[in-house]
Amino acid sequence: xxxxxxxxxxxxxxxxxxxxxxxxxxxxxxxxxxxxxxHSGARTVRIxxxxxxxxxxxVLLVAGGISAHRHVAASPAYPEAGWWDAQVGAGKALDTERxxxxxxxxxxxxxxxxxxxxxxxxxxxxxxxxxxxxIDRADAFIGCSxxxxxxxxxxxxxxxxxxxxxxxxxxxxxxxxxxxxxxxxRNIVALGRNESASREALSLARQLAMxxxxxxxxxxxxxxxxxxxxxxxxxxxxxxYLESCGQKYVARTAPTAFLRLSESIDLHAVxxxxxxxxxxxxxIDEDRLVPLHTLEALAGKLGARCRxxxxxxxxxxxxxLTEPARIAAILTGALCGGAA
Amino acid sequence: xxxxxxxxxxxxxxxxxxxxxxxxxxxxxxxxxxxxxxHSGARTVRIxxxxxxxxxxxVLLVAGGISAHRHVAASPAYPEAGWWDAQVGAGKALDTERxxxxxxxxxxxxxxxxxxxxxxxxxxxxxxxxxxxxIDRADAFIGCSxxxxxxxxxxxxxxxxxxxxxxxxxxxxxxxxxxxxxxxxRNIVALGRNESASREALSLARQLAMxxxxxxxxxxxxxxxxxxxxxxxxxxxxxxYLESCGQKYVARTAPTAFLRLSESIDLHAVxxxxxxxxxxxxxIDEDRLVPLHTLEALAGKLGARCRxxxxxxxxxxxxxLTEPARIAAILTGALCGGAA
Numbered sequence: 001x002x003x004x005x006x007x008x009x010x011x012x013x014x015x016x017x018x019x020x021x022x023x024x025x026x027x028x029x030x031x032x033x034x035x036x037x038x039h040s041g042a043r044t045v046r047i048x049x050x051x052x053x054x055x056x057x058x059v060l061l062v063a064g065g066i067s068a069h070r071h072v073a074a075s076p077a078y079p080e081a082g083w084w085d086a087q088v089g090a091g092k093a094l095d096t097e098r099x100x101x102x103x104x105x106x107x108x109x110x111x112x113x114x115x116x117x118x119x120x121x122x123x124x125x126x127x128x129x130x131x132x133x134x135i136d137r138a139d140a141f142i143g144c145s146x147x148x149x150x151x152x153x154x155x156x157x158x159x160x161x162x163x164x165x166x167x168x169x170x171x172x173x174x175x176x177x178x179x180x181x182x183x184x185x186r187n188i189v190a191l192g193r194n195e196s197a198s199r200e201a202l203s204l205a206r207q208l209a210m211x212x213x214x215x216x217x218x219x220x221x222x223x224x225x226x227x228x229x230x231x232x233x234x235x236x237x238x239x240x241y242l243e244s245c246g247q248k249y250v251a252r253t254a255p256t257a258f259l260r261l262s263e264s265i266d267l268h269a270v271x272x273x274x275x276x277x278x279x280x281x282x283x284i285d286e287d288r289l290v291p292l293h294t295l296e297a298l299a300g301k302l303g304a305r306c307r308x309x310x311x312x313x314x315x316x317x318x319x320x321l322t323e324p325a326r327i328a329a330i331l332t333g334a335l336c337g338g339a340a
Numbered sequence: 341x342x343x344x345x346x347x348x349x350x351x352x353x354x355x356x357x358x359x360x361x362x363x364x365x366x367x368x369x370x371x372x373x374x375x376x377x378x379h380s381g382a383r384t385v386r387i388x389x390x391x392x393x394x395x396x397x398x399v400l401l402v403a404g405g406i407s408a409h410r411h412v413a414a415s416p417a418y419p420e421a422g423w424w425d426a427q428v429g430a431g432k433a434l435d436t437e438r439x440x441x442x443x444x445x446x447x448x449x450x451x452x453x454x455x456x457x458x459x460x461x462x463x464x465x466x467x468x469x470x471x472x473x474x475i476d477r478a479d480a481f482i483g484c485s486x487x488x489x490x491x492x493x494x495x496x497x498x499x500x501x502x503x504x505x506x507x508x509x510x511x512x513x514x515x516x517x518x519x520x521x522x523x524x525x526r527n528i529v530a531l532g533r534n535e536s537a538s539r540e541a542l543s544l545a546r547q548l549a550m551x552x553x554x555x556x557x558x559x560x561x562x563x564x565x566x567x568x569x570x571x572x573x574x575x576x577x578x579x580x581y582l583e584s585c586g587q588k589y590v591a592r593t594a595p596t597a598f599l600r601l602s603e604s605i606d607l608h609a610v611x612x613x614x615x616x617x618x619x620x621x622x623x624i625d626e627d628r629l630v631p632l633h634t635l636e637a638l639a640g641k642l643g644a645r646c647r648x649x650x651x652x653x654x655x656x657x658x659x660x661l662t663e664p665a666r667i668a669a670i671l672t673g674a675l676c677g678g679a680a
Binding site for chain 2: 039173175179180181201207211220227234237242263266
């Protein structure tokens with residue numbers, strides 16, 4: 001995966017002592033670690049992390065969907081765009097002049113780990129990064145989508161090291177319908193792998209995922225033109241957009257990474273009652289992938305103070321990326337005003 | 341296609357004179373006809389039809405989804421199960437002791453017609469069948485899903501030959517989101533065709549279609565078991581069901597038939613204002629493929645008396661097949677109590 005800097009791979013395996021680089025305000029590192037994976041036994045895995053913000057600032061662990069990574073936002077040291085520049089940076093809701101933002105590349109995201117990966121494993125990877133950076137405790141875990149599932153696991157497994165949890169669009173278990181949807185995406189990829197059409201298959205799987213991330217309302221507004229007949233074959237108005245989404249994804253994703261991280265969403269299960277960290281659960285009314293009622297239920301089951309925040313958006317599940325102002329207001333309120 | 345009886349193919353091409361067989365209470369026939377197709381010019385097509393019910397009874401044209409066919413219901417002459425036995429038969433809502441039910445195999449359903457097919461072409465095929473059987477006028481067209489689209493086209497193009505229209509879960513145009521969904525299904529099939537994995541690809545496309553026909557609510561109730569890890573790979577609780585749906589479909593469907601009939605849904609467009617046949621529009625509140633608001637809009641645009649009937653069902657789009665009692669009540673009311 002392009003974001004894994006190979007020079008860091010030359011670092012010795014972590015000894016759980018704070019690394020020198022961690023004292024810098026911005027940094028990246030990759031280290032190796034023996035980690036007991038929930039479904040696959042102990043494995044030596046590589047963990048790639050990135051941090052930015054004042055060395056002694058309150059720590060925020062930040063995690064996005066399965067296609068997100070450790071480069072959350074652009075910084076002077078790493079100026080390329082991050083996946084959540086809208087929320088993370090100087091003066092943003094997750095203010096890197098005040099907070100120290102820490103993130104990881106998902107276990108499995110480089111395609112080299114071809115075993116079942118649990119959201120609990122990812123939570124343990126976050127804990128290992130805290131150890132590695134010499135951080136006892138994070139002020140908050142802010143997770144979106146799969147990142148929210150991992151945040152719930154972190155809160156359940158490492159609650160003593162966490163001040164509060166902000167879980168956006170992720171529940172204590174996957175919805176059966178969404179699981180079926182993802183299973184088909186994986187089967188499409190498997191079909192392409194067997195038949196050496198892997199790029200096209202992965203692109204189709206991503207396009208299908210995009211449909212689950214958005215809503216009919218958005219498509220009706222955005223792609224209202226009638227289906228055209230081009231060279232004797234129908235082509236719908238959203239085809240360019242979806243194919244572009246697919247191609248971009250293919251360019252940066254190994255099929256194995258997609259298969260194992262998609263699967264990881266479906267393996268996710270956490271007992272919300274065991275979570276005693278004050279929490280804010282954020283639900284998008286129109287989310288087709290993580291229906292509102294599942295997050296209402298989650299908020300009711302959590303074993304800690306919890307506030308449910310609802311956002312209505314035609315962008316559905318993708319609202320954490322596409323509704324920056326409203327998400328920022330929720331984040332700011334959750335971080336400044338106390339958790340729940 | 342298995343339902344096309346080859347002996348009937350030996351019949352001479354239709355001369356638009358009533359055929360002899362049509363005088364029997366139950367019969368099947370296949371005839372050839374030169375038909376001007378909307379997107380593809382004049383073609384000689386084969387039209388396969390079936391009828392049952394009293395020769396002089398009021399005629400009901402009945403049409404289902406793209407996977408439906410002329411064998412609507414079992415009869416003594418053709419005892420195998422039909423696709424709408426719940427509604428069609430002696431004593432049923434569409435009572436074959438009272439009504440004469442006429443249906444066709446969709447143009448393109450045998451996979452031999454590999455050109456763009458319009459819902460208007462299917463409506464013209466129905467009109468040709470009326471000619472062929474010596475029937476001036478149908479009492480009603482009852483169409484479900486794609487059949488409702490064809491019914492709308494029939495009402496627009498052959499309104500003088502129709503008493504009333506009952507359109508269940510089909511609108512005047514496809515929804516852009518649903519079009520995108522179907523486009524992906526077709527791309528999956530195309531992927532498999534190029535790579536000689538056509539059965540698996542068609543099965544996946546059908547499984548994806550099934551998700552659009554049903555609802556998250558049904559899946560949550562029916563497939564509540566957690567995702568299992570079998571031989572190191574996740575398998576969700578609905579996998580057996582969906583794979584079975586896919587396999588059954590593959591066994592009876594040519595990939596070309598699926599591609600061209602799915603496409604036909606997306607090419608569908610009819611000006612509802614031109615329809616002057618009294619109509620009943622039936623909408624399922626939970627239909628994700630044909631959202632309620634599109635049928636409310638259709639009812640408002642129709643150029644004739646129209647009644648909108650709503651049904652709430654966790655089965656969504658498939659309710660015309662899975663909610664027999666409520667659909668029967670609507671059909672009975674529409675046929676006996678006047679159309680709209």
